[in-house]
Structure formats: C-alpha cells, structure tokens
Amino acid sequence: MVILYFITFLPFVLAGSNCTLPNFSVGDFNITSEQHFKDTMKQEEIFLLGISAKWCTHCCQIEPIYAEVFEALEKLTPKIKFVRIDMSKHNFIKKHIPGTDQLPLLYVIKKGKFYRHEDLMKVENIVSFLDKIYMPVSTINSEDELEAFFEAPRENKNFLRVLGIFYENDDSEDSPLKEYEKTAISLANWIGSKMGILTNKTLIKELKAKGSDVVRCYNCLALKKKDANIKILDLEISQNIKEWITTAGVGIVEELTGYNFQVYKEIALPMLVMFLDKHNVNQDYYINILTKVARDFDEGIKFVWMDGTDPMIKQRKKKLGLVTEILPSMAFNVLDDRILPYKEGQPITESSIRLFVSDFIENRLASKNIADIRPNPELESKYSDTPIVTMDEFEEKVLSEGTDVLLLLYSSYQNEDSLNLAPYFNKVAKRFKELNYPHVKVYRMDTATQTVHKNVKIDHVPIIYLFPAYHKNPPYVQYTNEAKVPPMMFFVEKYVDIKFQLPELPHLSPDQIGPYWEQKAQLSPEKQERVAAHNERRNWDL
Structure with missing residues (x-):
C-alpha cells in the first residue's frame, strides 16, 4: 500500500545507532517468555503493556515519559500494572499483536482484548486513555x-x-x-x-x-x-x-x-485534506472557502486541514503526492492506495475545489505516482538573470525598509505557466539591473522548494508582487496585467515608494533603441500604431 488511509500521529521508528534501554526498569515486571505473557493475560483483568526494543532510538527517548506514567499508576486505586516486553529478545509478540513494525507501542489489555493508545508523548493522555478503558x-x-x-x-x-x-x-x-x-x-x-x-x-x-x-x-x-x-x-x-x-x-x-x-x-470516509501555513494571515480565507464546499459534500467526504509547515506533516503531505513547498495544497486521503493530489501551483478557489471534489466523486481523477522534485534545467536557464531569494533571506532582502522589491513566486515543478513567464520576467530583472536604480531589486522565489512567508497570500503560481520600500505590511501590490516586459516595468515605476522615471523604451538596451525607431519608420502607419502599442510609454501608463 502506497499510503495509509489515516495520517498517523505516531512517531516513526528511528533506526540507527543502538541505545541503552535501562533493562526496561520502568514498569512492574518484564515478560520473559511467551508462556509468561499468556499467564499474565489470564491473571490480570486489566494492565498496561509497553512494547519496545533496544534497536529503537525513539524507545529510549520515551522512557522518561514511561517513568512518569509508572508513577501515576502507583497512585491509582485499584493498582494497574505496567508490563514491559523487549521485542529485540521476544519476537513472539508479533503473533499476538499486529503492527509491531512501528515502535514503541502502548496497549491497554482488558479481559484479553487489546486497545492501542495513539499519543505516546503526553502522560496525561496515556492515563486518561487507561481510565477510559477501565x-x-x-x-x-x-x-x-x-x-x-x-x-x-x-x-x-x-x-x-x-x-x-x-x-x-x-x-x-x-x-x-x-x-x-x-x-x-x-x-x-x-x-x-x-x-x-x-x-x-x-x-x-x-x-x-x-x-x-x-x-x-x-x-x-x-x-x-x-x-x-x-x-x-x-x-x-x-x-x-x-x-x-x-x-x-x-x-x-x-x-x-x-x-x-x-x-x-x-x-x-475519504478525506479532502488542505495543507495550509498555520501562521499565514490568509489562512482563514482558505478555510472559509473549504467550508462552503464542505456543506454540500459533507455526507460522503470529510473536509480537514493541516499545518503544512510542520516537519512531520510535510512527510505525510508528500505521501499524498504533494511534493513541493507550495501552500495551500490539497489531496484526497482515501481508503485504497490511490494518490489523488490537486495540481500544485494551480489557483485554489471555491469553484476549483468544487470541481476537484466532483471529479473525485465521479471517479474522473487519475491516480498519480509520487514524483521527486528535480530542478528544471530549461527553467533555470530562462531565469539566469533573476537572482533567487530563499525563505531564510526573505526578511532581509524583501521586507527590510528602504528597498522597493519586485518578487516573482513561481514553481520549478511541473508548472507550465512559470516556464512561459520566464523569458519576460527575466528580461525585467536584467533591464532593471542595467538601468541601475539602486533602490529597486528584482527577485524570484521557487515555491516548489521554499516555504512562502506567512504574510504573503499565494493561491496559485506564478504570481508577482511589489513590496514598496516603506510599506512592507500586507496587502501587497499584485501585478495582474499582461506577461510582457514594458507593462511590468511601468508597474514597478508606478507603485514604488522611492520614485524614478523610466525611459521611453525601458525594455530596450541603448544599442537597440536606434534600430527600433529606424525599423518602425519603415512600417505603414497602421503597423506603426500596433508596434507602439506594445512598446512605448504612452501606451503603458497604468
């Protein structure tokens, strides 16, 4: 099975260097044989069973928690015993309990029935679980x-x-x-x-x-x-x-x-899981549109969200076929082994969620394989003149006052629109560098590999924002015009805090300007108007 239907909250087994379990000293007694285990099952109406192994690193880390649990059990009336099994010595337990490939395990056994506890990290939850079984x-x-x-x-x-x-x-x-x-x-x-x-x-x-x-x-x-x-x-x-x-x-x-x-x-039931940045100021917007859809489909599908920035949840996210850092993102978590992710980087709106859910219900979603994130060489070459900014650099390079920043958020992973925009945005970055306006910076950020800052709303890629020099709080100015160089450059000129004036043909280098006017003069008046409409300042006063 490729994925588990439910996104488990148990820690993974951390294999590696052996650790020293203190002879399982935490507990009332250790099981010494299979017969000893069977006798305990007959003698004790209810008891707590902890299964660990000396090769399991996490088993060592959880021993202090077990020690606190043992102290809590000592105070209970009637006393409930804490029984331990070292699976590195007594592998027979696999015959009695399924799922022993994930350690440590904790069960309450009552009248011969096994009840597994899911949350091993909190003493109060372990004791509460035991109390509920009792x-x-x-x-x-x-x-x-x-x-x-x-x-x-x-x-x-x-x-x-x-x-x-x-x-x-x-x-x-x-x-x-x-x-x-x-x-x-x-x-x-x-x-x-x-x-x-x-x-x-x-x-x-x-x-x-x-x-x-x-x-x-x-x-x-x-x-x-x-x-x-x-x-x-x-x-x-x-x-x-x-x-x-x-x-x-x-x-x-x-x-x-x-x-x-x-x-x-x-x-x-099948679940539609939306992964969000829990600290993003726009989180409520996405939860609201998810809720609107959920009201119409709640009978057969459950709708949930998770914090996609959490390191452990990121691993679960990838198991559902969402392999990039783009948030928000969505996938179905289903009862079988199909992987049904929403295409990453595409707009997430109420209508797009409805269509995604409808396609799932009508069995129109094709199962996908989990793909590795690989940089797109063609994309990298097309953005060669646009410097990259990472999440670690974001505060310093983008949000520091005193610099007007044009930022492209794109995806290097299976996003055709990001590839199509590349030559135009790269030309913008190149021309601003050549024009040498010291307070204007142009950057790109790959959402396939970088987490987006909490203040930045991103429901699709590519998306272009301007961060004015002295207005670094959201909402930010979004570019929504054509994917062409002149309008993008005049957009920057209009919305920056530190004002400057672009030349008539800002997208052309000095050696291109003369030939432009010469070639234009040779055209018919009708064609001259069409050329001017795409290139000259008077047509791009936004």
Missing part, C-alpha cells in the same frame, strides 16, 4: 454531577461530552446501552472527550419535567462541544449510535490533529 462511561447520579459533566474547562478547546440517557435500561448484549458502552471504548483515544450515562429514572423524569436542554426525551444521546449548542439523538427514532457520535462530534471543517484523529478513523 471505566468507559461515568455514571451521573444528580443534577450537580450533570452540570459538572457538561462544564467545559476554560483551557480545553478540545472539550467534548456525550451523555447517554437510558430510561429503558435494557442490559442485553444487543441493546442501545451496550452499543453505547462499546462505542465509548472504541473512542477512548479521542483526547478531550468524556462519555457519561444516566439511567436513574427518577432523575430523568425530574430533568425532563424541568425542560432540561440535555434530557429532552427518555431515551436519547446528548452531545456537547465547547462553545456549541447541545445536539440530541432520539434513540426512539435512530439507534445508529457510533455513527451519530462520530459525525456530530466533528465540525464541517476542522484541523486534523491527534485530538480528533481517532474519530475521523472511526468515520472511515
């Missing part, structure tokens, strides 16, 4: 407990609460109550969520009589996200409990994070 739902016995259950902590933006109200307390295996409890266990990795249960008939009657926002019917589910209205599922009408919780628990468009990763996994 007691999937908390019982509500009073109005005060109900109020406290739905009270969102101020600092927890990932707050989610689900309460099951079951007046008809059917305890059979196929009952809604049992389905609700099973759902609670399956969503234990959903960080920030808690699930409760209310079965006290007297309390249910009292709350319903008072017109409670939560208890609106005798058998229902109530779901509350932070700063949102309570949603209700009447179990007399629908009993698709797990599907309703996972669907109602996420918004139309959300950031895909470790917090909600589990719920998207449970929804199991």
